[in-house]
Amino acid sequence: MRWPAVPNSFLLRLPFGAFILFWLVVTYGIPNRYGIIEPWPVPLTAVDNLIPLQIWTIWIYVGTYFTVGAVFLTAKERDALEMFYTLIFSGAVSFFFFTFLPTSIDRTLYPIPEGATGLSVALLNHIRSVDVSVNCAPSMHVVMGWVVVLGTRMQKRWIQWLGIMTGLAIIYSTMSTKQHYFLDAVAGTMLAFGAYMGARKQQYRPLEFKALLSRASSIALFCLFTSSVAFAANANKKVLVVVTGASELPLKDGGVYKTGYWLEEFSVPYKHLKDQGFELTIATPNGNRPTVDQASVAVDEKGKPQYWPSAEELNQALELKKFVLDEGKVHSLKNISDKDLTQYDAVFFPGGHGPMADMLNDKHVARVLNHFHKNKKTTALVCHAPAVLVSTKGKNFPYKGYKVTAFTDTEEKQTPVGPKMKTTPQKELSAAGTIFVEGPAWQSHVVEDRELLTGQNPSSSKAIAEAITKRLLSK
Numbered sequence: 001m002r003w004p005a006v007p008n009s010f011l012l013r014l015p016f017g018a019f020i021l022f023w024l025v026v027t028y029g030i031p032n033r034y035g036i037i038e039p040w041p042v043p044l045t046a047v048d049n050l051i052p053l054q055i056w057t058i059w060i061y062v063g064t065y066f067t068v069g070a071v072f073l074t075a076k077e078r079d080a081l082e083m084f085y086t087l088i089f090s091g092a093v094s095f096f097f098f099t100f101l102p103t104s105i106d107r108t109l110y111p112i113p114e115g116a117t118g119l120s121v122a123l124l125n126h127i128r129s130v131d132v133s134v135n136c137a138p139s140m141h142v143v144m145g146w147v148v149v150l151g152t153r154m155q156k157r158w159i160q161w162l163g164i165m166t167g168l169a170i171i172y173s174t175m176s177t178k179q180h181y182f183l184d185a186v187a188g189t190m191l192a193f194g195a196y197m198g199a200r201k202q203q204y205r206p207l208e209f210k211a212l213l214s215r216a217s218s219i220a221l222f223c224l225f226t227s228s229v230a231f232a233a234n235a236n237k238k239v240l241v242v243v244t245g246a247s248e249l250p251l252k253d254g255g256v257y258k259t260g261y262w263l264e265e266f267s268v269p270y271k272h273l274k275d276q277g278f279e280l281t282i283a284t285p286n287g288n289r290p291t292v293d294q295a296s297v298a299v300d301e302k303g304k305p306q307y308w309p310s311a312e313e314l315n316q317a318l319e320l321k322k323f324v325l326d327e328g329k330v331h332s333l334k335n336i337s338d339k340d341l342t343q344y345d346a347v348f349f350p351g352g353h354g355p356m357a358d359m360l361n362d363k364h365v366a367r368v369l370n371h372f373h374k375n376k377k378t379t380a381l382v383c384h385a386p387a388v389l390v391s392t393k394g395k396n397f398p399y400k401g402y403k404v405t406a407f408t409d410t411e412e413k414q415t416p417v418g419p420k421m422k423t424t425p426q427k428e429l430s431a432a433g434t435i436f437v438e439g440p441a442w443q444s445h446v447v448e449d450r451e452l453l454t455g456q457n458p459s460s461s462k463a464i465a466e467a468i469t470k471r472l473l474s475k
Contacts, residue, residue: 047182051175053110058124060173064166110178111323124177237472238279240344241270242333242368243325244354244385245284247291251420259417260291262352264307264458265382267317269348269465270324276469281344282324285362287332290325293352296458307458333364341371346468351383351407351458353417359388360428366391373398373451378471382455382464383407387425390432400433403449405456408438 112121174180243266248256274280284290297314298306308314347368349355359365369392372379381388386406389399406425412418430436438456439445445456446463453471455464 048175053178054176055112055116055120055124057173057176058120058127060169061177062123064170111328238281238344239273239468240281240283240347240368242283242347242349242365243290244352244358245286245288245290246354246357249353249357249417250422252422253420257353257417257420258294259353259357260293261350261354262383262458263292263296263317263321265352265461266350267320268461269350271320272462272465273468278472281331282328283331283333283336285333285358285364287330287335289330292321293354296352333368338371341368344377345472346378346380347372348468349381349385349388351385353384355385355388356421360391362391370398376451378453378468379451380453380464380468382460383457384425386454387428389434390428393432397433399452402434402452403437403447404429404434404452404454405437405439405445405447406454407457408441410438411441411457
């Protein structure tokens with residue numbers, strides 16, 4: 001088989017390199033970043049849960065690239081070019097093979113321990129920030145195919161074994177740093193084996209070219225530049241997530257209603273924003289751990305969730321709740337100064353009936369909202385949470401005349417506690433001077449007005465997260 005030759009002229013090679021750069025950007029970042037690809041859900045397996053988070057193994061992941069780079073640099077010119085084309089082949093196969101499968105684990109289920117420091121932690125945090133939840137050109141699959149094919153075509157057994165060992169090392173590293181599913185390891189092995197079987201049938205013939213521009217350095221620069229360009233929009237973007245700390249809602253008859261935050265309204269936006277690479281900080285008005293509204297996790301006698309499409313999705317949300325809210329760091333708004341607020345690009349308030357109890361008149365909630373309003377920074381609230389905008393009422397209500405939505409009176413009347421409540425989000429917002437925009441009951445509905453994003457109900461959780469992402473990526 002005779003491969004196409006790379007132009008010998010430096011100037012003529014630049015368009016060739018630009019094409020490779022464009023291909024990497026398109027296949028690696030753009031489709032899933034902007035929602036072009038909607039992956040099928042892939043559950044965690046027993047193997048995924050069995051392997052604990054081991055931050056130090058990130059160096060195995062990095063080391064494999066140096067290994068491949070060393071092979072690439074020492075290879076003969078014809079072998080180096082074949083290795084280059086193998087990258088294209090492996091990446092192209094990965095793109096089509098993994099278009100509808102997530103190839104990165106839900107990293108929010110395995111957060112890096114609060115307070116962990118060191119070079120390994122910094123490196124893993126960086127990789128997590130620039131890597132997204134769906135890779136169309138997964139690194140471990142590409143590298144495995146890359147080295148195995150090279151070893152096959154060079155007919156050198158030791159390089160073939162190097163490729164196998166490199167692949168196994170990457171699998172171990174990416175699983176122990178919680179970057180990839182076990183199913184991805186299986187798929188990657190299949191891809192590498194397919195590349196091996198395809199390459200061994202090719203005859204080893206000389207190629208008609210003199211040199212490959214900068215060899216490994218050119219590829220490294222392409223990949224580095226791609227990562228920087230494709231994900232720079234997300235770098236250092238921070239979102240403050242303010243969750244209710246209330247567990248009871250006083251009622252007009254003197255009783256109380258056991259409540260808290262609504263799980264879907266926290267977990268769905270949190271996961272979406274985290275997958276985009278944003279840095280999230282959790283806070284409650286007083287720094288206490290938030291309480292989940294038990295109705296939001298209720299199941300029937302057969303174990304079927306009442307408010308979730310499947311038991312699997314509920315279980316994943318409960319795992320996220322455990323790691324982030326039950327065991328993770330929860331800040332107090334009292335301790336977040338005005339200076340601290342300047343580092344955040346957006347603030348998000350999940351709902352549940354809890355905000356009606358502890359946020360409507362909270363001065364620290366008002367301080368946070370006033371800061372984001374004054375600086376025209378994205379402010380998002382969903383379900384009952386938009387009612388907390390009234391905490392900013394004073395001589396001048398900053399959101400007067402804004403179009404908003406929230407859990408409607410129509411929907412409230414259909415809940416067990418609605419008729420017993422002292423007030424409702426719709427009543428509070430309308431009385432304060434906002435323009436309340438009511439959407440169809442129980443259907444996703446988001447209203448955008450200037451810096452303010454409001455969602456009507458739990459069904460709006462995904463849409464509000466997408467609206468936040470769109471705002472942050474456009475800046």
